[in-house]
Amino acid sequence: MNCPRCNSAQEHLRTEYQGREGDELVWTVFYCRRCSFTWRDSEPAESIDYAEREAWFRADPDHPEKYKHNIPPADGN
């Protein structure tokens, strides 16, 4: 499994939480450490399938300079 938004490989993903009902695992929430995307594996494909997601909504963590700062950090980094 890769990140649905930036296509980063498994090693960059983190498991956030597992929704359970009794002994049954219902879904898992993941987080991409590279692009900050959060998703649940039970969501519809339009939200979590890289191929189905509209291209505008992809993220490019290799080029962080593409994204504006809300408030630039005081230390300039």
Added chain:
Amino acid sequence: MDMETVTLSAEARAVAERIRNLRDYLELLAEHGQCITWPETVLPEPDIRKVVVAAGRDAMAGPAIVFDNIRGYPGKRLVIGVHGSFSNIALLLGKPKGTSIKELFYELAGRWGSDKPLINRVKPDDAPVHENRVEADINLYDMLPLYRINALDGGFYIAKANIVSRDPRDPDNFAKQNVGIYRIQVQGPDKFTLLSVPSHDMAQQIRMAEQDDVPLKIAVMLGNHPAMAMFAATPVNYDESEFAYASQMMGSPIDLTQSGNGLDVLAGAEMVIEAELLNNKRCLEGPFGEFPGSYSGIRHVPLFRVTAVSHRTDPIFESIYIGKGWTEHDTLIGLSTCAPIYAQLKENFPEVVAVNALYQHGLTGIISVKNRFAGFAKSVAMRALGTPHGLMYLKNLIMVDDDVDPFDLNQVMWALSTRTRASDIIVIPNMPMVIIDPAAEIPGKGHRLIIDATSFMPPDPIGGDAKIVSPPTGPEIDDLAKYILRLQKEAEGR
């Protein structure tokens, strides 16, 4: 000016005294059929989104919806649409459901200007919000049924919180405490980003903390007294407390206690998340489906770490649907957007009758005014653009006469059809503009539109002799309209 507590009707006083927190309000709404519990099991996505969008279609009467059976979140509760309709707002103000928007507007406008803050201090040990306290192994997913609001949001948002912060250079000063609404994206079990407009108090405080390398502590209040959500977004001066303001508008005390990190918080909140800014740390945030109905992009946004969580037993997570209008966001902030513009205009122009700035936080406004002479309404429009909210938001202004109810769009269309000349349409180019307006050519800058749809007045020679039909109006006709509805209901039941 000498002002005091507002005079409330007996019904409004009874409601103001009864409602001290979210649960009291949900109970009141339920008694009137305005809060329902969803009977079926839902998946967090896409089921919740579908249900709340359907409920939000009825801006006049849609109910709040409690979800207590969410797959994978056993035992957790979520409520959406608490401020989702004008009937819900009416009940909060002590009016019957179905009360017209115009009447609600006058009720709120009448409460504006009271300067008696009613704050009731509660010891932390006695505050319901501190019934449960988590200080280690914090996982927000363990405490809140988090979900994706719009299908292409960048993550799971906490979208209806009131956030308390203090000036990091003057942290003991109560007067410099700020309560605002900012969108929060969960960025891990105990981390989140908080997006603030660069000119707002919170952004100033973040800059100060990072420049001086001092801590910035905040408290995120969730599931609040319904007046806080309605009024915390209203622009008040930096030295005024939003708590005081909310209590003034409700005409009843607000219960305040201390959070573990030393801020004033609502004693009856469902949850308070205490957090601190991670100085100079940023994280990618967005997109998020915002109130103009379009997604904002991705930005680097300040990151916070959760230090503790206090919550009531079995807390209710209050959320909101935001997106292409009409949504709960429009009902929530609509009337509290209208009231200050009206009050500020009235100071210079007592001829102003009513202000309807309900649409997308006032991107379109309709102002009714007693016209004095040709062109008068245009001057009033210019003044409206100079009010604190008008400065950034009032993009399209429609001016109508005092015989037109600006909240009745059929009447507004009548005025546009019969009283507008193309030469009464003014475009003011290259004006300041709210940055998330999707129509902007350059974010933050754009054009303003004024349509003067008021009648012709001397010295205007054209159309001055139009004789207007005056159909009967007033309480008698209002009562007849209600009587007709009753007859229709009876006819249906037969």
